[in-house]
Amino acid sequence: xxxxxxxxxxxxxxxxxxxxxxxxxxxPVLANLLVQTTEKGIxxxxxxxxxxxxxxxxxxxxxxxxxxxxxxxxxxxxxxxxAAPVRISATGDQRITLxxxxxxxxxxxxxxxxxxxxxxxxxxxxxxxxxGDLQRLISHTAFAASTEESRPILNGVLWEIRNDLMRMVxxxxxxxxxxxxxxxxxxxxxxxxxxxxxxxxxRLFPAEEQLEVGVGENHLGFRSxxxxxxTRLIEGPYPGYDQVIPKDNDKHAxxxxxxxxxxxxxxxxxxxxxxxxxxxxxxSGMLKFAVSTPDLGEAQxxxxxxxxxxxxxxxFNANYLLEMLRFMPTEEVRMTFRAPERxxxxxxxxxxxxxxxLCLLMPLRLAD
Amino acid sequence: MxxxxxxxxxxxAILPADVADRxxxxxxxxxxxxxxxxxxENALDAGAMAIDVEIRDGGRALxxxxxxxxxxxxxxxxxxxxxxxxxxxxxxxxxxxxxxxxFRGEALPAIGSVSHLRIETATEDGAGVAVAVSGGTLVxxxxxxxxxxTTVSVEALFYNTPARQKFLRGARSEWRAIVELMxxxxxxxxxxxxxxxxxxxxxxxxxxxxxxRARLGPLWGGEVAxxxxxxxxxxxxxxxxxxxxxxxxxxxxxxxxxxLVNGRAVRDxxxxxxxxxxxxxTIPAGTRPSLVLEVxxxxxxxxxxxxxxxxxxRFVDRWTxxxxxxxxxxxALGTEEAIASVGAMPRPEMPQALFGTPLPVEVxxxxxxSAPAPLFEPEASSPDAAEDGGRPPAPTAAPAADPDLIVPPxxxxxxxxIAFERGDALVLIDxxxxxxxxxxERFMGALERGDAPAQRLLxxxxxxxxxxxxxxxxxxxxxxxxxxFDAEAFGxxxxxxxxxxxxxxxxxxxxxxxxxxxALTGDRLPSTIARHERLAATVACKAAVKAGxxxxxxxxxxxxxxxxxxxxxxxxxxxxxxxxxxxxxELDRRFGRT
Numbered sequence: 022x023x024x025x026x027x028x029x030x031x032x033x034x035x036x037x038x039x040x041x042x043x044x045x046x047x048x049p050v051l052a053n054l055l056v057q058t059t060e061k062g063i064x065x066x067x068x069x070x071x072x073x074x075x076x077x078x079x080x081x082x083x084x085x086x087x088x089x090x091x092x093x094x095x096x097x098x099x100x101x102x103x104a105a106p107v108r109i110s111a112t113g114d115q116r117i118t119l120x121x122x123x124x125x126x127x128x129x130x131x132x133x134x135x136x137x138x139x140x141x142x143x144x145x146x147x148x149x150x151x152x153g154d155l156q157r158l159i160s161h162t163a164f165a166a167s168t169e170e171s172r173p174i175l176n177g178v179l180w181e182i183r184n185d186l187m188r189m190v191x192x193x194x195x196x197x198x199x200x201x202x203x204x205x206x207x208x209x210x211x212x213x214x215x216x217x218x219x220x221x222x223x224r225l226f227p228a229e230e231q232l233e234v235g236v237g238e239n240h241l242g243f244r245s246x247x248x249x250x251x252t253r254l255i256e257g258p259y260p261g262y263d264q265v266i267p268k269d270n271d272k273h274a275x276x277x278x279x280x281x282x283x284x285x286x287x288x289x290x291x292x293x294x295x296x297x298x299x300x301x302x303x304x305s306g307m308l309k310f311a312v313s314t315p316d317l318g319e320a321q322x323x324x325x326x327x328x329x330x331x332x333x334x335x336x337f338n339a340n341y342l343l344e345m346l347r348f349m350p351t352e353e354v355r356m357t358f359r360a361p362e363r364x365x366x367x368x369x370x371x372x373x374x375x376x377x378x379l380c381l382l383m384p385l386r387l388a389d
Numbered sequence: 390m391x392x393x394x395x396x397x398x399x400x401x402a403i404l405p406a407d408v409a410d411r412x413x414x415x416x417x418x419x420x421x422x423x424x425x426x427x428x429x430e431n432a433l434d435a436g437a438m439a440i441d442v443e444i445r446d447g448g449r450a451l452x453x454x455x456x457x458x459x460x461x462x463x464x465x466x467x468x469x470x471x472x473x474x475x476x477x478x479x480x481x482x483x484x485x486x487x488x489x490x491x492f493r494g495e496a497l498p499a500i501g502s503v504s505h506l507r508i509e510t511a512t513e514d515g516a517g518v519a520v521a522v523s524g525g526t527l528v529x530x531x532x533x534x535x536x537x538x539t540t541v542s543v544e545a546l547f548y549n550t551p552a553r554q555k556f557l558r559g560a561r562s563e564w565r566a567i568v569e570l571m572x573x574x575x576x577x578x579x580x581x582x583x584x585x586x587x588x589x590x591x592x593x594x595x596x597x598x599x600x601x602r603a604r605l606g607p608l609w610g611g612e613v614a615x616x617x618x619x620x621x622x623x624x625x626x627x628x629x630x631x632x633x634x635x636x637x638x639x640x641x642x643x644x645x646x647x648x649l650v651n652g653r654a655v656r657d658x659x660x661x662x663x664x665x666x667x668x669x670x671t672i673p674a675g676t677r678p679s680l681v682l683e684v685x686x687x688x689x690x691x692x693x694x695x696x697x698x699x700x701x702x703r704f705v706d707r708w709t710x711x712x713x714x715x716x717x718x719x720x721a722l723g724t725e726e727a728i729a730s731v732g733a734m735p736r737p738e739m740p741q742a743l744f745g746t747p748l749p750v751e752v753x754x755x756x757x758x759s760a761p762a763p764l765f766e767p768e769a770s771s772p773d774a775a776e777d778g779g780r781p782p783a784p785t786a787a788p789a790a791d792p793d794l795i796v797p798p799x800x801x802x803x804x805x806x807i808a809f810e811r812g813d814a815l816v817l818i819d820x821x822x823x824x825x826x827x828x829x830e831r832f833m834g835a836l837e838r839g840d841a842p843a844q845r846l847l848x849x850x851x852x853x854x855x856x857x858x859x860x861x862x863x864x865x866x867x868x869x870x871x872x873x874f875d876a877e878a879f880g881x882x883x884x885x886x887x888x889x890x891x892x893x894x895x896x897x898x899x900x901x902x903x904x905x906x907x908a909l910t911g912d913r914l915p916s917t918i919a920r921h922e923r924l925a926a927t928v929a930c931k932a933a934v935k936a937g938x939x940x941x942x943x944x945x946x947x948x949x950x951x952x953x954x955x956x957x958x959x960x961x962x963x964x965x966x967x968x969x970x971x972x973x974x975e976l977d978r979r980f981g982r983t
Contacts, residue, residue: 169894169895169896170895171899192847194847194848195844195845195846195891196847197847260847260848265848294947295891296892316954336842338844338891362845363845364845364847381847383844383845383847384845385843385844385891386841386843386844386845386873386875387840388838388839388840
């Protein structure tokens, strides 16, 4: 194997793939990148066995072949290289030579046969979606997934595809985020995807690109002309989120997102750093905040709001609220309630977007 | 008619004085140790600075106590053997606020009536007098030459009271009682040199000691004494000082307990219990700590004239005294001295606070609102809860110490311990034990206030329980609710959980609840601790991060700060250590750098 590549192209390819290479691994080859020649250049691939990323970059290939190269060392070298074409060649299974200007490196790699093969994902009947739509769904929902390991299903994000819409749902059992985007010509499918893979998808594909989504036994593949991401799926069934979204909340509040956020942040200073509990008292025209933490202190604040319904005192984890507000796309948000122990919803108010966005938050018990 | 039965019926007669003395002797002099006690206390009252005690055959053959005290002139020596002759009290008024040891004036005549007693005494070096008494009868007064002081020899104790003699135990057992007694006296009067000899062999020689710890060394063993934690606390008029065992050491040696009230050794169950209450949750149930506590309070607050052997006292306000003792011990346990350490540990002159700044124990405790805790069932009410009820409304302001607390760089080792460097030592925190302690105190606080935050669940948990677990759940239902578990029966042995506490991001509510119920059903021991404490401890144990959990730097930091805010950071709820320190001295020693 022998090829010449520009320093910039090499850095670009490495930047795309290296983030999935695990820092610690019991399987040594996973610390390496697979570099193979293709018709137009080279393909660099990396994996941690849950997620695999592969990207193709243009290069001048002199001799076809493939080898694995230590990922960290190659990246560090690429970063320090002078501005000159980079010439990489492999002798035998393991020896790599890299030359750039007058600099010359010899590295030890591993045979390409040791590199795990990519999951079998079929792209024949691939679904075609816009990368931008996928990115919007991911950035508005993935934050709500659980990081706690007791219920693996909640560690994933549910991705539902219907004929006319795409939907993502994530929850940790305390709060939930759901977004829907209308699409055309979809097909029915449901997958539960680890947020880590979604993060790579969001990072790697430019918003304007069209993606092909291929399905495997237990994997999903996302493919653009140059780059592909493969991910393991979490096996379902996902909890029936639709049943827990309240339909009969009879109290409504419209709040200024920025003002609500800053009041919450102020109150959070004296909220318990474990539970972040805060008391909200909704009255017509006014929202009162109160925090009282034993051993720490108390705080109060007020915010003019529009509110319809009987007065309501309700407790929340302020961090959950703040996180949701961060992703609300409008200047005002609508909250709905029924009772202090029932689910509360948050939605963008006055959003002129075909998409629909809803967050759900379960309250914290208040001490009386 | 001759009086019928004149020989059969004994006439009532006043007992001869010597017989009365012999009977009275039984009250004060029941075994050799009590003779030693009377004689040594007399010597101390005479202002002795050096006391030699010689014993033969467990005190049955000979008890000899020599001192360098004031001594007595001849007439006093004669009087001393008369009943109720005492130089210490003139009338009943003096009984209030007795400051000296022996005051009943019974000792010498009583002893003299049941032995061969010889008193040699001199008020100054040179001319003295020897008074000999045998079975209560004066047998001779002779002038002698001796140094200032008094020597009392008691030979053949109980030779004329065979019944009493028969009840004496073996020489070894009597000797043990004497050693124990002398140990106590030596701790009370640390300024006096003591020497104890048995059958010609020296048991110990104690030079005058500057501190309790110095005196304890030869008595309990130097290493044991070094590892004790100093107590020193004043509350109102009550001063509590002493040395107590570290929770990690409790149970490793035989238990020794000594309570002094105004310098007098007393048996006081209440004080010991108060001290032990302070150890609550730091040592395993059923084990009890060794301790020496000196309680000092004004004479009017205490009545020592309850028992002839003077081992019991009566406090005017016992509750306040016990509270002061508990607080003092608890404070001592909160200092870094109380932390388990590897090898020997140098003691700082002033007890340092654990994490660099003084721990505002009282501030924290007072910050707990004094609202009654309606969740308690009557049997579950703890002394703590009762105290809280009596407290004036507490400020809710934050203790000022927190912002000053500097968190040192922390690293996790073995996925089990958090290591950091502090001043004079390498310190290791057991992450599980530490978290357990943090959660325990938080849960106890929540139970007392009844305001545990309960996070409602989007998807209620359904738990299928065994009949025993269901019963345990039912039995603790109100307490579970107090901790934030909101659940209802769901037919059969199932429960539906609607809300759970959320003490930390890794918390697995379902597993915690299951394991807690399993632990509650497995535990059939009649528990000495209240049910709410046991539940809080169990849930804390199950909810805490485990050994093997990888902690992020900010998690370690949060745990460090939370632990620093607890009242007993160095001890977990099972009596194990949460913190271990390896001092530089110890490291240097192990690397041969010394």
